[in-house]
Amino acid sequence: MDDFNSETDSDYTSYWRDWFISSRGNEYFCEIDEEYLTDRFNLTGLNTEVQYYQYALDLVTDVFDFDCDDEMREMIEKSARHLYGLVHARYIVTTRGLAKMLDKFKKSDFGKCPRVMCDSQPLLPMGQSDIANTSSVKLYCARCEDLYNPKSSRHAIVDGAYFGTSFHNILFQVYPAMLPAKSQRRYEPRVFGFRMHAGAALARWQGEQREVMKERLKKAGIETGFEDEDEELESEMEDEEMEIGDGFEPGQPGGMVDSQALLHGRW
Numbered sequence: 001m002d003d004f005n006s007e008t009d010s011d012y013t014s015y016w017r018d019w020f021i022s023s024r025g026n027e028y029f030c031e032i033d034e035e036y037l038t039d040r041f042n043l044t045g046l047n048t049e050v051q052y053y054q055y056a057l058d059l060v061t062d063v064f065d066f067d068c069d070d071e072m073r074e075m076i077e078k079s080a081r082h083l084y085g086l087v088h089a090r091y092i093v094t095t096r097g098l099a100k101m102l103d104k105f106k107k108s109d110f111g112k113c114p115r116v117m118c119d120s121q122p123l124l125p126m127g128q129s130d131i132a133n134t135s136s137v138k139l140y141c142a143r144c145e146d147l148y149n150p151k152s153s154r155h156a157i158v159d160g161a162y163f164g165t166s167f168h169n170i171l172f173q174v175y176p177a178m179l180p181a182k183s184q185r186r187y188e189p190r191v192f193g194f195r196m197h198a199g200a201a202l203a204r205w206q207g208e209q210r211e212v213m214k215e216r217l218k219k220a221g222i223e224t225g226f227e228d229e230d231e232e233l234e235s236e237m238e239d240e241e242m243e244i245g246d247g248f249e250p251g252q253p254g255g256m257v258d259s260q261a262l263l264h265g266r267w
């Protein structure tokens with residue numbers, strides 16, 4: 001390890017981290033710089049969270065030199081993976097970490113939104129808690145602003161705390177150009193081509209509320225974030241409807257309605 005160069009980790013082969021990020025199931029992780037890992041300040045407090053902390057850190061930084069049996073080695077290995085994850089959550093909100101995750105986002109390494117109206121919007125990994133062992137990693141779509149379970153079962157067991165609750169929001173704050181326009185298109189339930197009356201009435205009411213909200217935001221000088229109005233949307237509203245079930249009374253929302261949900265045309 002004498003020739004290790006912290007300036008450019010590209011010409012330094014990190015054996016353990018290379019192995020880790022190229023392992024199946026670890027596709028969401030980016031490689032943490034040697035420099036970041038060896039700065040003790042960045043690891044503050046983790047020694048109490050990770051068993052065999054020093055050995056685990058030695059393993060992650062490729063300076064592991066400890067003769068132990070397989071069982072012990074396996075435990076240290078497990079700790080090393082946990083340590084890497086916890087440091088990863090801190091690293092990906094740094095300038096360097098954000099840039100690496102942005103590259104992966106652009107390549108759709110985290111998958112694409114399964115919602116048809118989101119047009120294959122790339123997703124970002126996120127955690128619902130910053131505390132380890134609380135919940136597994138979820139995927140965030142910035143277009144519909146919703147969360148999804150990873151498709152593959154090998155990702156469903158990755159801890160969400162290894163990405164954290166803030167990373168995906170920080171990424172869009174730092175790179176606002178990456179924020180996609182909100183889609184106004186929605187699925188409309190139809191029966192034999194006829195729009196269902198209840199659903200159509202509700203959709204129309206929501207559409208009107210959204211327009212009111214957009215107008216208010218515009219007056220307040222706030223960017224709505226919506227894509228340009230689709231002209232088809234207006235004409236489709238004039239379509240015939242079919243009475244099925246109890247009609248929704250426009251203007252009678254029946255209780256509180258979340259303004260954000262309304263703005264995006266969802267409940």
Ligand SMILES: [Zn+2]
Pocket residue numbers: 113114115118121141142143144145146
């Ligand atoms: Zn989406």
